Amino acid sequence: MTRKPIEKPCGPHVPVLLDEVLAALDLPGTTLAVDGTFGAGGYTRAMLAADPDLRVVGIDRDPSAIAGGAALVAASNGRLTLVPGRFGALDAHLADLGEAQADRIVLDIGVSSMQIDQPERGFSFRNDGPLDMRMAATGLSAADLVNEAEEVELADIIYHYGEERRSRAVARTIIEARRRGRIETTAQLADLVAGVVRTEPSSGIHPATRTFQGLRIAVNDELGELVQALHAAERMLRPGGRLAVVTFHSLEDRIVKQFFSARSGRAVQASRHMPSALPGGEPTAARSFTPVTKGPVLPSDSETARNPRSRSAKLRAAERTDAPVPAPLAAIQALAALPEAPRGGARR
Numbered sequence: 334m335t336r337k338p339i340e341k342p343c344g345p346h347v348p349v350l351l352d353e354v355l356a357a358l359d360l361p362g363t364t365l366a367v368d369g370t371f372g373a374g375g376y377t378r379a380m381l382a383a384d385p386d387l388r389v390v391g392i393d394r395d396p397s398a399i400a401g402g403a404a405l406v407a408a409s410n411g412r413l414t415l416v417p418g419r420f421g422a423l424d425a426h427l428a429d430l431g432e433a434q435a436d437r438i439v440l441d442i443g444v445s446s447m448q449i450d451q452p453e454r455g456f457s458f459r460n461d462g463p464l465d466m467r468m469a470a471t472g473l474s475a476a477d478l479v480n481e482a483e484e485v486e487l488a489d490i491i492y493h494y495g496e497e498r499r500s501r502a503v504a505r506t507i508i509e510a511r512r513r514g515r516i517e518t519t520a521q522l523a524d525l526v527a528g529v530v531r532t533e534p535s536s537g538i539h540p541a542t543r544t545f546q547g548l549r550i551a552v553n554d555e556l557g558e559l560v561q562a563l564h565a566a567e568r569m570l571r572p573g574g575r576l577a578v579v580t581f582h583s584l585e586d587r588i589v590k591q592f593f594s595a596r597s598g599r600a601v602q603a604s605r606h607m608p609s610a611l612p613g614g615e616p617t618a619a620r621s622f623t624p625v626t627k628g629p630v631l632p633s634d635s636e637t638a639r640n641p642r643s644r645s646a647k648l649r650a651a652e653r654t655d656a657p658v659p660a661p662l663a664a665i666q667a668l669a670a671l672p673e674a675p676r677g678g679a680r681r
């Protein structure tokens with residue numbers, strides 16, 4: 334299946350925390366940067382402008398994002414290469430290009446405004462479209478998941494990835510609706526969810542927001558991709574190289590925070606999602622990163638006023654040390670697996 338290139342009328346994607354990302358990356362004097370989430374090219378454009386000698390490899394799993402970047406490639410004098418693919422495999426993509434190491438890697442996790450605003454992509458509960466939600470052109474769609482998953486699996490996805498307290502009621506409603514026929518559109522699903530989830534009208538939050546988020550994260554294996562990308566970045570960054578990650582979800586931020594904490598030799602607090610933070614629960618000796626941001630960097634009030642989609646963004650960045658890279662942390666990888674939802678107790 335091929336998709337149309339991103340069309341202009343759906344509104345440009347406004348890069349989030351752009352100044353803060355550029356400051357964290359500290360680009361001058363570097364040679365090769367990787368933008369693992371090219372999107373509308375907001376970060377890439379700014380990186381190319383920040384240093385006239387910098388080359389950028391932009392990766393995106395959405396073929397329409399890559400097609401939309403053709404003009405930027407043409408104008409880049411050979412400084413920009415775009416690769417259709419997953420950032421979880423960024424090391425393999427760089428190897429294919431003959432690149433052994435990178436100086437800077439940036440990830441801006443999640444969906445772009447173009448993806449959300451195009452009803453036919455199936456991300457939006459506000460505009461009717463096919464229930465798809467795939468960023469890439471392949472794999473199972475949200476309709477496949479909604480119509481075929483077990484009730485308990487749906488409830489877990491909606492609870493953990495969507496943080497929807499009424500997840501069980503939503504899953505039950507979906508299962509009952511399935512008996513009457515397949516759920517094929519975003520409007521069908523949004524109406525079903527709105528029947529069991531209430532939000533304050535004054536909040537402006539649609540009742541289906543959390544359910545859609547949970548399904549989208551599951552459909553695109555977003556947490557698994559993030560974990561793979563952190564390990565790939567660790568392998569590909571040269572000593573002194575920097576990794577900056579912008580997240581929009583607490584589970585993603587926790588993965589980045591715990592990865593950087595573990596890799597800077599700090600103890601990682603055990604949690605429901607990470608019962609044993611590190612082997613033995615001890616600080617790791619593998620100091621492969623040093624944080625360059627003190628805690629998460631959040632958007633300013635003026636940025637959230639200008640761009641409400643930035644409101645849940647968090648930036649964390651760290652510099653690669655020259656310490657040897659240890660084996661992947663199984664505990665961090667376990668974060669990507671769907672944790673089991675608590676049963677009984679609170680209604681969800």
Ligand SMILES: C[S@@+](CC[C@H](N)C(=O)[O-])C[C@H]1O[C@@H](n2cnc3c(N)ncnc32)[C@H](O)[C@@H]1O
Binds near residue numbers: 349
């Ligand atoms: C928030 S947008 C990035 C916007 C970009 N920073 C800009 O300024 O225009 C996220 C992009 O990452 C892409 N993406 C999400 N997960 C991905 C993955 N695992 N591999 C590659 N691209 C991914 C999406 O398709 C989307 O285009």
